[in-house]
Amino acid sequence: MIFKQLTTAFILFFCLIQAKAQLGYSPLGARSSGMGNASVTNIDVWAAHQNQAAAVFMDRAEVSTAYQSPFLMKELATVSAAAAVPFEKSALTTSISQFGYSQYSETRAGVGYGLKLSKRLALGVRFNYFNVNFQDNFYGSKGTVTAEISMLAKVTDNFIMGAHLYNPTYNKIAEFESDRIPVILRVGGTYLFSDRFFANLEVEKNIDHNANIKLGAEYNVQEKFFIRGGINTAPFSNSFGFGVLIKGLRIDIASQYHYILGYSPQATLGYRF
Amino acid sequence: MVLLFPTFLFGQNREEIKNEVIEQRIEFLVEQAENDNIDFTTVVDRLSYLFDNPLNLNYATREELEQLELLSPFQIQGIMGYVNQYGAMTTIYELRNVTQMNKTIIYQILPFVKVDSEEQKEDFSLKDALKYGRSDLFLRTGRILEQQQGFAPISEEELAENPNRRFLGSPYFYYLRYRFQFGNNFSVGLTGNKRSGEEFFAGNNPHGFDFYSAHFFAKDIGKVKQLAIGDYHAQFGQGLALWTGFGFRKTPNAMSVAKYGQKLRAYTSANENLFLRGAGVTVGSDDFTFTGFYSQKRVDANINTNDSLDAGTLEFSSLQQSGLHRTPNEISNRRSITERIAGGNVTYEKGNFHLGATGVYFHYDGMFNRNLQLYNQFDLNTNETFTGSIDFDWMIGKINFFGEGAMSANGGTAYIAGAQFEPDPKVEMVIANRNYSKDYHSIYAIPFGESTRPQTEKGTYVGTKIKIAPRLSLNGYVDFFQFDWMKFLIDAPSVGTDYLAQLDFSPAQNINMYWRYRNRNKARNSRDADLKIRYPVNERRQYVRYEIKYSPLRELQLGNRIEYSFYNLQGQDQQNGFILYQDIRYRPNKSNFSFWARATLFDIDAWDARIYAYENDLLYFFSVPAYNNRGMRYYAMVKYEPAKRLHFWLKIARTHYSNVYGTGNGLMSIDEPTRTEIRGQMRLKF
Numbered sequence: 001m002i003f004k005q006l007t008t009a010f011i012l013f014f015c016l017i018q019a020k021a022q023l024g025y026s027p028l029g030a031r032s033s034g035m036g037n038a039s040v041t042n043i044d045v046w047a048a049h050q051n052q053a054a055a056v057f058m059d060r061a062e063v064s065t066a067y068q069s070p071f072l073m074k075e076l077a078t079v080s081a082a083a084a085v086p087f088e089k090s091a092l093t094t095s096i097s098q099f100g101y102s103q104y105s106e107t108r109a110g111v112g113y114g115l116k117l118s119k120r121l122a123l124g125v126r127f128n129y130f131n132v133n134f135q136d137n138f139y140g141s142k143g144t145v146t147a148e149i150s151m152l153a154k155v156t157d158n159f160i161m162g163a164h165l166y167n168p169t170y171n172k173i174a175e176f177e178s179d180r181i182p183v184i185l186r187v188g189g190t191y192l193f194s195d196r197f198f199a200n201l202e203v204e205k206n207i208d209h210n211a212n213i214k215l216g217a218e219y220n221v222q223e224k225f226f227i228r229g230g231i232n233t234a235p236f237s238n239s240f241g242f243g244v245l246i247k248g249l250r251i252d253i254a255s256q257y258h259y260i261l262g263y264s265p266q267a268t269l270g271y272r273f
Numbered sequence: 274m275v276l277l278f279p280t281f282l283f284g285q286n287r288e289e290i291k292n293e294v295i296e297q298r299i300e301f302l303v304e305q306a307e308n309d310n311i312d313f314t315t316v317v318d319r320l321s322y323l324f325d326n327p328l329n330l331n332y333a334t335r336e337e338l339e340q341l342e343l344l345s346p347f348q349i350q351g352i353m354g355y356v357n358q359y360g361a362m363t364t365i366y367e368l369r370n371v372t373q374m375n376k377t378i379i380y381q382i383l384p385f386v387k388v389d390s391e392e393q394k395e396d397f398s399l400k401d402a403l404k405y406g407r408s409d410l411f412l413r414t415g416r417i418l419e420q421q422q423g424f425a426p427i428s429e430e431e432l433a434e435n436p437n438r439r440f441l442g443s444p445y446f447y448y449l450r451y452r453f454q455f456g457n458n459f460s461v462g463l464t465g466n467k468r469s470g471e472e473f474f475a476g477n478n479p480h481g482f483d484f485y486s487a488h489f490f491a492k493d494i495g496k497v498k499q500l501a502i503g504d505y506h507a508q509f510g511q512g513l514a515l516w517t518g519f520g521f522r523k524t525p526n527a528m529s530v531a532k533y534g535q536k537l538r539a540y541t542s543a544n545e546n547l548f549l550r551g552a553g554v555t556v557g558s559d560d561f562t563f564t565g566f567y568s569q570k571r572v573d574a575n576i577n578t579n580d581s582l583d584a585g586t587l588e589f590s591s592l593q594q595s596g597l598h599r600t601p602n603e604i605s606n607r608r609s610i611t612e613r614i615a616g617g618n619v620t621y622e623k624g625n626f627h628l629g630a631t632g633v634y635f636h637y638d639g640m641f642n643r644n645l646q647l648y649n650q651f652d653l654n655t656n657e658t659f660t661g662s663i664d665f666d667w668m669i670g671k672i673n674f675f676g677e678g679a680m681s682a683n684g685g686t687a688y689i690a691g692a693q694f695e696p697d698p699k700v701e702m703v704i705a706n707r708n709y710s711k712d713y714h715s716i717y718a719i720p721f722g723e724s725t726r727p728q729t730e731k732g733t734y735v736g737t738k739i740k741i742a743p744r745l746s747l748n749g750y751v752d753f754f755q756f757d758w759m760k761f762l763i764d765a766p767s768v769g770t771d772y773l774a775q776l777d778f779s780p781a782q783n784i785n786m787y788w789r790y791r792n793r794n795k796a797r798n799s800r801d802a803d804l805k806i807r808y809p810v811n812e813r814r815q816y817v818r819y820e821i822k823y824s825p826l827r828e829l830q831l832g833n834r835i836e837y838s839f840y841n842l843q844g845q846d847q848q849n850g851f852i853l854y855q856d857i858r859y860r861p862n863k864s865n866f867s868f869w870a871r872a873t874l875f876d877i878d879a880w881d882a883r884i885y886a887y888e889n890d891l892l893y894f895f896s897v898p899a900y901n902n903r904g905m906r907y908y909a910m911v912k913y914e915p916a917k918r919l920h921f922w923l924k925i926a927r928t929h930y931s932n933v934y935g936t937g938n939g940l941m942s943i944d945e946p947t948r949t950e951i952r953g954q955m956r957l958k959f
Contacts, residue, residue, distance in 0.1 A: 121825040151855075153825035156781045161823060161831065163855045165872055170905070170929055180931070183905050185874045187833045187855055189821075203835055205853045205874040207905055207931045211835075 025108075025166045025184055028080045028097060029066050030268035034241020034254030035216025036230020038200040040188040041152065041162035045270055048082040048093030050186075051164045052112030052124030053152040055084040055091035064250070064270030071261045075101045089116045093126070100133075107131045112148070124150040130181065132173060144171050146181055158192040170207070183207040188214075196220040210234045228254065241266075248272040287384035289830060289858065291324050294343070294381055296887040300897055301524045313519060313895045314542040321893070323385035326456070330368075330388050331361040337457075339533040342521070343381050346531075346673040347695055348373045350625070362388040372698065375740055377777065406455035408959045413448040413891060415924075415952025416469060420444075423470055423599070423940030440470030440599040440940060446952075447473060447482070450893075452541065460490045466543035470599030470940075477604050484596065486548070490539035498562055499555035504540035504548050507566055508532075509618050509631045510664025511677035512719040513687045513709075513727050518547050520719030525775055525789065527736030527750040530691055530705045530721055531666070531675040534629075536564050536618065545596030546572060547717070549614060557620075564618040571608030577642060587639030600940070611638040614716075625668035631679075632661045635716050648759035651685075651712040651729070658682045660715045671695055679727075685713035687727045689720065691734075699740040706733050711758040723754050723769065723795075731755045749774035756796075763809050767796030786821040801844050810843035816884070822856075832856035840882040850882035851875065852900055858889075869910040875900040891922040891954040904930035904946075918958040926950045 029046035032039035039050050045062035047054035063083045070076040080097035091114040099106045110128035117123060131143040150164040166184040173181050188202030199217040206212075216230035216239070224246060230239035241254025250270040255263045295317050302313065319340055328337055330352060338349045351373030356362065365388050368379050423440040432439060446469045452462035465482035472478040489502040508516045511532050518540075521529055536555050540548045553566030573593035589610055598604050616633035636657040643654050662679030676690030691705030709720060709727040720727035721734070732754030739747045752771040759765060775789040796809035815838065822832040838850035854873035860866075869889045877883055883899045888908060890896045898906070908926035915921075927949040930936065935944045 117829075118826050121829065151831070153823065153831060155784055155823045155825050159780070159784070161821075161825075161833075163831075163833070165855070168872065168907070170931075182931075183874065185853055185855065185872060185905075187835075187853060203853055205851070205876070207874055207903065210876065211851050211853060 025182075028068065028078065028095070028266075029064065029082070030241055030252035030254040030266045031218075031228065031243060033068070033256060033264075033266040034228035034230065034239055034243070034252065035200060035218060036214045036232050036237070036239040036256070037204075038188055038202040038214035038216035038230055040150075040164050040186045040202050041160045041190040041200055043152075045082050045084045045093075045272075046095075047091075047114075048084050048095040048112055049080070049097070051150045051152060051162050052091070052093055052126045052148065053114045053122040053150045054162065055086060055093045055112070055124070056089075056114040056116045056122035057152065057154070058084055058086040058091065061085040061273045062250075062270060064268055066266060066268040068264065068266040070264040071258070072263060072265070075103075077101070090114055103135050105133045107133070110148075114150075120154040122152050124148075124152075126150070130173070142173055144173055144181070146171050160190040160192075161187075162189070163187045182209075230256075232256075245272075287324065290380065291320060291384045292889055294384075295320060297525050298521055299895055300885055300887045302519060302521065314893050317893075318541055320385060322454075322457070327385055327387040330365075330386050331356055331390065333386075336533070336535075340535060341382060341385060342529065342533070343378065343385075345373075345528060345695075345701060346625075346668050346693060347671070347701075348378060350668065361390045363390065364388065373695075376743065377746060402455035402459045406453055406459065408957075409450075409452045409454065410957045410959075411448070411450040411893065411954060413894065413952065413954040414445055415950065416444045416446065417943070418949040418951060419943045419945050419947060421937065421940065422942045422944070437600045437602045438940070441476055441601070441604075442467070442470050442472040442478075442599065444469050448543065449482070450541070450543075458492045460539045461488065462539070462541055463487045464541060464543050466545075468597060468599070471597070477598070477607075483598050484543060484545050486540060486543065488539045488541065490537070496556050496558070497554060498557060499537040499553070499564070501537045501539065501553040501566070503552075504550050505553055505566075506538040506540050507536065507549055507553060507564075507568075507616070507717075508538065509534040509536065509564075510629055510662060511675065511689050511721065513664075513677045513679040513689065514631045514660045514662035514715055515616060515633045515717055516719040517549055517717045518542070518544075518719075522719070522721055523723075523734075523750065523752065523771065523773075525748065525773065527748050527773065527775075528693065528701055528703050528738050530703050530734060530736065531673070531693065532719075532721070533666075534664070536562070536620070537566065546592075546594055551614075560621060560623050562618075562620045562622070564620070566614075566616060568612075568614040570612055572610055572612045573606050573608060574610040574639070575606055576609050576639075588642050589637075589639050590642055590644055609639075612636070612716075613638075625673075627664075627666040629664045630662070631664070632659070633715070634659045648761060648764065651758065653714040653716070658714045658716075679713070679715070681712075681714040683712055683714060685710045685728075687713040687715075687720070689722075701738045703736045704734070707731065723752070723771065724756075724760075729756050729758045729760060731757065744779045746777045747774065748777065762798050763796045764798055764807060765796070765809050767809055769793070769795040783824040784821065785823075786819070789816070789818040789820075791816045797842060799844055800842060811841075812843075813839075813841040814881075815839040828860050828862055830856075830858040832858075834886065836884050836886070838877070838882045838884050840879070842881070848878040848882040850877035850884045850900070852877075852884050852886060854886070865914045867912040869908075871906075871908050873900070873906045874904075875906065876903045877901045888926070891924060891952060892920075892956065894952070894954065896926075896950075898926075898928075902930050902936075903932040904928060920956040922954040922956075924950075924952050 027037040027039050027050045043054045043057045045064045065081045068078045078099045082095035084093040093112040096109040108128050108130050110126050112126035114122050114124040126148040128146045130146050133141040146167045148166050152162045154160050164186045167181050170183050171181050173179050184206045186204045190198050190200050192198040197219050202214045204212045212234040214232050218228045220226050226243040228241045237256045237258045239256045243252035248271050252268040255265040257263055351371045355371045368374050424444050427439050447467045449465040454460045464486040466484045467473045467482045471483040474481050486504045488504045491500045506517045512520050537553045549568035550570035551568040555562050555564040557563050574589035575591045577588040577590050593606055598607050613636040618631040620629040641654050641656050659682040662677050664677035666675045671694055673693040678688040680686045687709040689707040693703045695701050707722050708731045711729040713728050718727050722730050722732055724730050734752040736750035750773050755768045757766050771793045773791045775787055777787045779785045793814045795812050797812035798807040799810045818836040820834040824830050834854050836852050840848040852875040854871050857870045859868045877900055880901050883901045885897050885899050888896045906928040910924040913921045930946045934946050937943050
């Protein structure tokens with residue numbers, strides 16, 4: 001019994017850390033999750049959330065929804081949806097995500113715009129409305145507008161670099177102890193070994209946390225079937241996942257595994273027009 | 274302008290390459306000097322000059338090529354030999370035919386050289402000089418936007434009681450530089466500098482700037498090879514006897530050990546101490562030259578107020594290097610001692626052989642009385658000294674020998690000797706041995722090695738550069754050193770090591786990257802508070818860096834750096850540091866504007882684990898911030914050229930800390946978590 005209580009306390013402690021990290025930003029979508037969230041250079045609908053510039057290089061419009069359950073606790077779940085519409089020289093993207101449960105929740109909704117400066121380079125920008133809600137508004141709710149800027153460069157035919165800066169203005173969410181939404185810089189690269197296999201390396205620095213180095217890879221085993229894997233250094237975790245693409249329908253399943261806290265699965269269902 | 278290698282320069286214009294070359298040098302200099310208040314103008318003056326007036330390789334002398342400080346003696350010989358054998362180069366592409374040259378080095382020298390079949394007139398003529406000479410005017414100002422303690426309001430009573438609690442001047446700094454130049458042969462100029470907190474046309478500075486410098490410099494007027502009047506630099510041999518200004522010591526370019534003293538040079542910097550003021554002249558033929566010079570200037574010194582001395586005799590305990598005069602206290606030390614320096618040099622040069630002898634006499638008009646401790650008891654503590662040295666440089670076949678041996682009046686000695694060679698076309702090596710005795714005295718010297726002065730140090734340095742593959746090269750050094758006597762904060766004789774390895778990789782024409790690892794081991798007194806005797810323990814600093822620069826478009830250059838630092842002092846917890854940045858440089862085609870921006874996130878546990886990163890800045894202004902604490906820093910800079918001869922720069926840089934609410938110490942401290950620098954500059958060429 002005591003063991004169980006201790007475990008619960010322990011998990012809650014880590015959850016708080018996680019919740020604090022959540023206040024900022026973490027990539028979404030099972031494809032990203034399966035690759036250890038080394039996804040700043042990924043070109044897919046979740047670019048709406050991770051790198052608005054990348055959406056410019058998509059072929060077709062796409063929508064997607066995701067459900068993530070860190071450490072299999074429904075109180076920490078994130079529900080999200082994203083849409084991306086690429087045009088000839090630009091892309092419009094939007095996404096919304098909600099983290100938490102009735103006692104504490106964060107909602108982030110925003111629209112992004114990506115602009116293609118050349119066939120190898122795109123820049124992106126996004127504006128979010130970010131809201132924190134305590135106990136169904138009992139303790140109140142706070143909101144602010146945050147910005148994001150991003151870049152994707154196809155430096156050569158098989159080498160892509162990307163960067164994403166979240167909340168460059170270091171906005172406050174509350175005056176109390178001048179609580180700020182963190183600034184997060186992610187810089188990463190993709191190397192395409194072939195049409196079917198690529199690897200991503202990314203460094204993420206949250207202003208308040210240690211740098212996280214992330215490595216991820218995706219292998220297109222068969223035309224319609226993908227497997228993915230990834231590693232993070234801070235906190236140390238492994239990731240794995242798979243995805244299928246049938247007609248326009250995309251299904252991705254992934255989980256990260258933390259050696260103390262366990263599995264954090266995520267599932268995505270999307271449609272490509 | 275000559276057409277340069279278009280393929281090499283894809284996305285990287287000349288200015289970017291110049292900045293890279295400067296960056297690699299300055300970053301290490303700042304780290305060694307541990308002072309970001311230094312004016313490095315003279316260090317890059319030559320490069321900046323050559324950037325505006327590229328050196329014609331077809332007619333360049335060995336000396337001129339040496340002054341680039343980029344080429345090895347073999348490469349210099351290769352270029353000169355090629356021109357001798359095949360005649361003048363018609364395009365710069367021909368550099369690739371010079372066996373000793375490789376892609377990396379060609380890329381590095383490109384901004385500073387050209388090929389032209391016409392030789393420019395070298396003989397000096399005052400008429401030509403006045404007719405074709407060009408004027409260059411710089412005006413610069415800036416400040417820190419946050420209020421520093423020294424500028425905060427204070428009550429009259431409090432200030433009367435503590436006059437040193439406030440700076441006398443405004444928080445703005447002002448800088449003026451005017452220079453008239455004709456080729457490389459004639460230069461006359463004036464520099465004025467007022468730092469933040471110093472007075473301007475008021476109080477102690479009724480004539481405006483806190484510091485003024487003026488120079489007149491001419492070359493090649495018949496038998497007179499160099500003539501310097503006013504402020505100048507004197508740099509001889511390997512820098513043991515006399516070398517004013519800054520010089521490179523260990524740098525990431527492992528091959529740069531040998532120095533090429535240029536004898537006399539114009540002084541154009543705003544540093545208030547490291548130069549000579551008076552006159553100097555070099556006369557002679559092509560083989561033999563004789564240099565004589567005299568300097569007399571007032572320097573800042575800490576004056577001891579001691580009644581027992583005879584009236585009229587000043588006694589001082591140390592020389593001040595900062596050049597800051599912001600408070601009554603700082604002003605009281607200002608220009609308080611007269612320093613006189615006289616000396617001469619004889620040089621014989623023939624082909625690949627160079628032999629020189631230098632003698633320098635130093636004198637102060639006060640009594641030097643340091644607060645002598647055990648560790649500094651052999652330091653100069655008299656008001657005069659004399660230093661003599663002999664230096665050489667000799668290339669025999671594939672080996673270039675260089676060295677200098679010096680002795681000061683008290684019997685202290687110093688020497689450095691080394692050799693550069695190419696055992697294989699893919700491998701360059703340098704080995705250098707030095708031994709500076711604990712009582713060797715020279716006031717202006719830039720020794721190669723670990724210490725800032727050529728004193729109390731022995732060491733052997735081995736450096737190499739290996740072309741592993743066309744796109745991959747390795748560069749590194751190993752330096753072992755030994756201090757035979759105590760040093761500041763090292764209370765016993767000690768040993769140390771310094772390793773650096775850098776792998777440069779260019780997978781495509783528009784991508785350059787490198788990995789660098791550096792490890793320094795030294796002794797340092799323990800910080801353990803319980804110890805009764807603070808004995809030295811091992812201090813280890815490690816730096817791991819990855820940097821990439823890439824150009825997805827011709828007009829755009831992007832880059833990233835990731836660096837980790839690890840600091841270990843025996844008996845203490847490890848301190849770590851980390852920085853990550855994204856760099857952008859954009860110069861639209863046919864536009865008068867250029868843009869630079871950078872976002873850095875940093876996380877440094879302690880000052881000992883600090884990380885330095887060079888930033889692009891106003892031309893001739895240098896900033897290499899030392900990152901400490903946790904937070905972010907942005908900067909944005911714009912350069913605007915409304916006309917070919919008129920340039921403007923504006924830079925804003927802001928650091929926002931997330932774990933501290935104030936920065937700086939004493940009068941410089943800021944009571945906010947941010948620090949914002951703003952500065953602008955105008956350059957007018959006419």
